[in-house]
Amino acid sequence: MQRHEPVTRNFSALCPAPRLRGQACKAQSVRCSCQHTGSQSQAPFRQATLTLFAACSLCLAGAARSEEAVATGISLDSSAPPPTVYFGNGCFWGRQKDFVDVEAQLGRKGGNISAVVGYAGGSTAGNKGLTCYYYGPRDSVYESLGHAEVTQVELSADAASSKAQEQMTAFADTYFKQFKKTPLGMMRSDPQDMGPGYRNVVGLPGGVQSPLFKILQDRNINKMELVAGNGNDARDKGREGDKINRVYVVDSEQLQFHRAELYHQYHNAMGKPFPREYTQSMKQVAQNAGRIGTTGCPEFGPF
Numbered sequence: 001m002q003r004h005e006p007v008t009r010n011f012s013a014l015c016p017a018p019r020l021r022g023q024a025c026k027a028q029s030v031r032c033s034c035q036h037t038g039s040q041s042q043a044p045f046r047q048a049t050l051t052l053f054a055a056c057s058l059c060l061a062g063a064a065r066s067e068e069a070v071a072t073g074i075s076l077d078s079s080a081p082p083p084t085v086y087f088g089n090g091c092f093w094g095r096q097k098d099f100v101d102v103e104a105q106l107g108r109k110g111g112n113i114s115a116v117v118g119y120a121g122g123s124t125a126g127n128k129g130l131t132c133y134y135y136g137p138r139d140s141v142y143e144s145l146g147h148a149e150v151t152q153v154e155l156s157a158d159a160a161s162s163k164a165q166e167q168m169t170a171f172a173d174t175y176f177k178q179f180k181k182t183p184l185g186m187m188r189s190d191p192q193d194m195g196p197g198y199r200n201v202v203g204l205p206g207g208v209q210s211p212l213f214k215i216l217q218d219r220n221i222n223k224m225e226l227v228a229g230n231g232n233d234a235r236d237k238g239r240e241g242d243k244i245n246r247v248y249v250v251d252s253e254q255l256q257f258h259r260a261e262l263y264h265q266y267h268n269a270m271g272k273p274f275p276r277e278y279t280q281s282m283k284q285v286a287q288n289a290g291r292i293g294t295t296g297c298p299e300f301g302p303f
Contacts, residue, residue, distance in 0.1 A: 083159045084114075085168065085212065086203040086257050087175045088150035089247075090188040092117040094269030095151045095178065097278060102174045103153065106167060111289030113282070114154035117267075118259040121201045121240070121250055122146030123233040131258035132297035140297065142258070143197030146232030146239075150201065152257045160211050168212045172219035175202070179222055185245030186222040190270060196232055199242045200224075203252030213249065231255040261299055265292040 089095065099115040108114070119131050119142035126132065126140030134141055142149070153171055156164040179186040188200065204210040208228045220226060229240050229248030240248050266283035268274050286292045 082154045082156060083164070083205050084152050084154050084252060084257065085171065085205070086118075086120050086150040086152040086201075086252060087171065088121065088148040088199065088201040089175070089178055090149070090190040090198045091193050091270055092149040092151055092260070092264070093267040094189075094272060096266065097269065097274055098174050098178065099151050099153050099171065100266075100278070100282070102170050106170060110285055111291065113286065114291065115151055116153075116259055116286075116291055117149070117151050117264055118257050119145075119147035120150045120152070120203055120252070120257045121148045121199070121229070121231050121248070121255055122237075123231045123255060125258065128296070130296050132295070133261055133264065135300065136297045143195065144237060145234050146196070146237045147258065148197055148199050148201050149260075150203065150257065152203075152259075155212075159205055165212070165215060168215045169219060172216050176219060176222055176224070179224070181222070182244075186224050187244055194242055196238050196241050199240060200247040201229065201240070202247055202249050203255060203257070204249060205251070205253050207251035207254075208249050209251075216249065259292070259295055261297050262287070262292055262294055263299055 087095070087099070096115050096117045100113055103113045103115060122131075122142070122145045124145050126145055127137060128140075130136060130140040131142050131145060131147060132140040134143075138144075153167075155167050158164060179188055181187075188198075190198075202216060204212045204216070207213070208226075217226065225246045227246055227248055229250040231250055231254075232239050266274075266279050266286065268279060273279075283292070
């Protein structure tokens with residue numbers, strides 16, 4: 001059987017977008033080793049063509065998101081997810097809208113808006129790994145497991161980078177503006193929601209040892225008490241309680257975030273409806289991007 005030397009084929013035309021060539025679509029050429037003669041010798045070439053075409057089609061479909069991600073500091077490397085932080089101070093419904101708005105101000109849009117509501121600050125998950133609202137199985141209810149309602153947002157790939165610190169500054173400013181001054185100290189805007197499930201908590205990678213903690217201290221214009229927290233658990237769910245003027249700062253890598261049910265995402269605030277663009281259109285975009293979805297917990301409620 002005759003053997004041919006490997007030949008190089010250039011497929012750069014399959015990636016017509018200039019920004020994609022050599023970047024998102026790095027494969028501009030394929031070396032095809034022809035092991036056979038006749039028409040069969042073109043099989044590896046055809047297969048390579050189809051493979052590269054499919055890959056570049058995916059690149060083109062995600063081109064807009066790729067360019068925006070570069071500008072806003074969001075990591076595209078699925079093997080290295082961007083660091084996240086979470087903020088809790090009462091009911092998470094209206095809080096999510098505040099963080100979505102600040103992300104838009106940072107230049108994020110569409111599927112790159114990362115604000116998602118959920119449960120965090122507890123050290124345990126429920127049966128089968130579920131962490132649910134009060135309509136879930138009894139052993140999966142978030143507050144009983146030591147969690148609080150929070151909103152999670154993404155930072156740039158490196159938490160110590162200037163881009164991540166700029167984002168953290170904006171998020172911290174938004175968080176502290178959500179409190180109101182009272183004779184007793186700074187109180188969240190929905191004091192009717194009481195208990196450790198609504199406590200003030202901020203989760204940072206590394207907790208108070210995080211380089212981001214200094215930003216939280218600097219932006220604490222209300223001079224609230226920032227206390228290193230270790231989280232609650234099912235046996236002692238009130239260890240870190242709902243204290244006025246106090247914020248527990250915990251390690252988000254140790255006390256991980258659990259995404260809330262789909263019906264809680266992009267929800268109206270308590271007694272304050274938001275535009276349908278937010279509650280429906282933006283919610284659908286987030287769902288299409290895979291940021292929100294069902295969790296295994298019951299998807300219903302009088303909301």
